[in-house]
Amino acid sequence: MKTTEQIQKTADALLPLYSQTEADLPDQPLWHHPEIIQVIEALRIVSDVLFPGKHMPEPSDFEAYFVQQLENVAEILQPEIAKALPFRWIGAADLHEKREPIQNLDQAAAEIVNQFLDTIPQIRTMLIGDVKAAYNGDPAALSYAEVKLAYPGLTAIASHRIAHELYELDIPLIPRIMSEYTHSLTGIDIHPGATIGNGFFIDHGTGVVIGETCHIGDNVKLYQGVTLGAKSFPLDEHGRPIKHIQRHPTVENDVVIYSNSTILGGDTVIGRGSTVAGNVFLLKSTPPGSLVTRAEGGVVVRTRETPGFGMGI
Numbered sequence: 001m002k003t004t005e006q007i008q009k010t011a012d013a014l015l016p017l018y019s020q021t022e023a024d025l026p027d028q029p030l031w032h033h034p035e036i037i038q039v040i041e042a043l044r045i046v047s048d049v050l051f052p053g054k055h056m057p058e059p060s061d062f063e064a065y066f067v068q069q070l071e072n073v074a075e076i077l078q079p080e081i082a083k084a085l086p087f088r089w090i091g092a093a094d095l096h097e098k099r100e101p102i103q104n105l106d107q108a109a110a111e112i113v114n115q116f117l118d119t120i121p122q123i124r125t126m127l128i129g130d131v132k133a134a135y136n137g138d139p140a141a142l143s144y145a146e147v148k149l150a151y152p153g154l155t156a157i158a159s160h161r162i163a164h165e166l167y168e169l170d171i172p173l174i175p176r177i178m179s180e181y182t183h184s185l186t187g188i189d190i191h192p193g194a195t196i197g198n199g200f201f202i203d204h205g206t207g208v209v210i211g212e213t214c215h216i217g218d219n220v221k222l223y224q225g226v227t228l229g230a231k232s233f234p235l236d237e238h239g240r241p242i243k244h245i246q247r248h249p250t251v252e253n254d255v256v257i258y259s260n261s262t263i264l265g266g267d268t269v270i271g272r273g274s275t276v277a278g279n280v281f282l283l284k285s286t287p288p289g290s291l292v293t294r295a296e297g298g299v300v301v302r303t304r305e306t307p308g309f310g311m312g313i
Contacts, residue, residue, distance in 0.1 A: 153202030211248035
């Protein structure tokens with residue numbers, strides 16, 4: 001068979017495999033969704049606004065630079081958000097919830113873009129704290145510039161803070177595209193739904209996983225390989241995981257979690273000022289100021305009143 005004939009045969013076999021009955025939106029093509037390339041470009045531009053000079057020469061006129069870049073972000077994001085918004089009621093239908101379709105998607109998208117742009121100064125403020133946390137928390141960091149230019153943890157945190165604001169604006173798909181792109185770059189997987197306080201530092205970073213319903217307080221430090229995950233997935237009457245419930249841990253202020261530790265469960269709270277040693281598997285809450293270490297029979301949780309506190313790390 002000639003190659004041209006084989007191409008036609010393959011094309012003919014593919015056509016019925018793209019049935020509209022599989023489309024999320026029955027009146028739209030299967031591929032009617034935000035464009036990944038455009039979403040990633042918007043993420044890159046916002047990152048450049050937050051850290052001028054990281055990806056391109058530092059501008060001489062910051063005001064003009066910010067205006068131009070923010071205009072670019074708005075131009076890119078608005079049509080992608082308009083394409084994403086219908087997935088709100090698609091997902092709601094899957095959860096047996098009632099959500100009314102938006103009649104004017106372009107207008108709604110424009111309003112959401114304005115709301116997102118309004119959050120960028122606050123994102124910048126939080127990232128200043130994250131840079132300082134990395135510099136103060138790592139003796140290998142010799143300058144703020146080194147943290148901004150070379151630390152994958154900061155790249156992941158910056159991307160998360162951007163994606164989280166879009167998640168909070170109830171935009172489907174786009175925050176996940178951003179977080180998974182950053183995951184592929186850094187090896188750090190932070191769901192955009194996770195809430196993370198000020199002064200967050202991920203040291204080294206590879207293999208860190210932070211679930212959707214995690215709540216992380218201020219001045220928390222994680223090392224590589226830490227997982228903040230779910231114990232299990234309770235199912236509804238249809239056998240599907242129940243969504244919009246607390247599934248992941250809460251980590252209170254001033255906690256340090258060392259490498260390759262796994263902490264699971266929506267009812268698990270790591271108390272303020274606690275330290276979790278490396279390679280710990282933890283399914284229960286700890287009091288404030290605890291020291292959690294491995295032991296032959298499981299884990300040991302010590303408080304400051306426990307004899308021997310501070311030993312073993």
